Amino acid sequence: MRPTSPGYIKVVMTVIMLTLMVSVKHGLAVAGETALVNVRTGISGELTRFVIDLDGPADFRTFTLDDPARIVIDLSQVSRAMSERERGIDTGLIVRARFGTPAVDVTRVVLDLVEPGVVQDTLVLEPEGDYGHRIVLDIAPRVAPAPPDNTVEDDGILRPGIKPAPPVPIIVLDPGHGGPDPGAVGASGAHEKDIVLAAARELKAMLEETGRYHVVMTRDGDWILRLADRVLFARAAGADLFISIHADSIDNPAVRGTGVYTLSETASDKEAEALARNENRSDLIEGVDFVSIDYDPVTTNILIDLAQRDTKNASSEFAGILANELIRVTELRRNVHRFAGFRVLKAPDVPSVLIEMGFMSNPAEERLMRDRSWRRTFLAGVVRAIDTFMSSRRP
Numbered sequence: 001m002r003p004t005s006p007g008y009i010k011v012v013m014t015v016i017m018l019t020l021m022v023s024v025k026h027g028l029a030v031a032g033e034t035a036l037v038n039v040r041t042g043i044s045g046e047l048t049r050f051v052i053d054l055d056g057p058a059d060f061r062t063f064t065l066d067d068p069a070r071i072v073i074d075l076s077q078v079s080r081a082m083s084e085r086e087r088g089i090d091t092g093l094i095v096r097a098r099f100g101t102p103a104v105d106v107t108r109v110v111l112d113l114v115e116p117g118v119v120q121d122t123l124v125l126e127p128e129g130d131y132g133h134r135i136v137l138d139i140a141p142r143v144a145p146a147p148p149d150n151t152v153e154d155d156g157i158l159r160p161g162i163k164p165a166p167p168v169p170i171i172v173l174d175p176g177h178g179g180p181d182p183g184a185v186g187a188s189g190a191h192e193k194d195i196v197l198a199a200a201r202e203l204k205a206m207l208e209e210t211g212r213y214h215v216v217m218t219r220d221g222d223w224i225l226r227l228a229d230r231v232l233f234a235r236a237a238g239a240d241l242f243i244s245i246h247a248d249s250i251d252n253p254a255v256r257g258t259g260v261y262t263l264s265e266t267a268s269d270k271e272a273e274a275l276a277r278n279e280n281r282s283d284l285i286e287g288v289d290f291v292s293i294d295y296d297p298v299t300t301n302i303l304i305d306l307a308q309r310d311t312k313n314a315s316s317e318f319a320g321i322l323a324n325e326l327i328r329v330t331e332l333r334r335n336v337h338r339f340a341g342f343r344v345l346k347a348p349d350v351p352s353v354l355i356e357m358g359f360m361s362n363p364a365e366e367r368l369m370r371d372r373s374w375r376r377t378f379l380a381g382v383v384r385a386i387d388t389f390m391s392s393r394r395p
């Protein structure tokens with residue numbers, strides 16, 4: 001398969017998704033500020049050992065990304081005592097380590113690998129002798145799991161069978177903004193980032209209750225993510241549907257109502273264009289050092305363009321279904337489905353919509369959005385729309 005063929009893309013997506021699913025691990029929760037002091041590497045047999053030296057305990061998670069192969073370690077409530085932004089390592093699987101600060105109190109370490117790897121073992125060590133607190137990751141080369149239906153073709157070459165599709169559709173929920181970016185600030189002083197996170201968590205629980213979906217969130221805390229990383233996350237998770245959740249704001253406090261948006265190079269109207277410009281500004285927050293995952297979702301490839309067209313149609317179809325459901329539970333804007341150049345909706349192969357639940361700048365609507373029972377009714381409409389959309393796609 002050529003790297004541009006749709007089959008190739010599908011296989012790569014499946015591999016990335018399976019990796020992401022199995023590799024998210026969490027450390028122990030602790031409070032207080034800790035600093036990253038140093039990193040070290042070593043080799044033990046097949047394993048590449050990566051050691052993070054800290055001056056205190058830390059909460060962390062790791063996940064794996066492909067194309068190119070990377071392991072990402074996010075350390076929560078951890079600052080950096082070292083000033084370097086990257087370090088060449090060249091030990092075992094690791095080519096280099098890069099350091100970033102995706103949120104005020106988060107330090108991110110990205111390991112660039114020579115080939116796909118997995119974190120096989122994680123050790124959290126207390127101070128001992130000359131050593132302080134350490135997180136030790138043992139990284140192994142990833143061996144593709146042998147599918148049960150390997151076949152030997154006429155030419156005698158063993159070829160892996162096609163991996164089965166995941167048993168349930170994967171929905172990625174993307175609460176907007178986070179960390180130093182509050183999004184819109186409401187009449188009461190409430191922040192968009194908190195309301196949309198609450199809504200996303202509730203929607204996740206409601207979707208999982210049905211037993212029909214696997215739900216992944218781009219952020220499940222007060223973190224900021226680059227818009228391109230949200231897209232990357234959706235693709236890496238193998239998303240069948242991506243929903244970015246926001247709440248709007250405008251200088252006229254009388255304006256209210258829910259809006260549903262999809263991607264288009266040309267905006268449906270001036271207001272949608274201004275909204276997209278506003279939402280895209282999330283990548284320009286001062287003092288946040290985003291550079292870390294390195295991903296360019298824009299590919300000028302004809303097959304990607306074709307995939308994009310299919311995806312756009314599916315996104316519009318879902319937006320229409322959503323509007324039909326939401327009109328039963330809340331007030332909608334006139335021309336509820338609009339489109340513009342939202343960067344967070346740019347995955348070429350994942351149907352994506354952005355919901356503006358309502359207006360933070362309208363005091364009555366802000367009160368509704370802060371109300372859990374209103375959100376429940378609203379989100380039940382979203383669940384029904386997902387049910388309708390998914391049953392039409394996976395008969």
Ligand SMILES: [Zn+2]
Nearest residue numbers: 176183246247
């Ligand atoms: Zn927003």
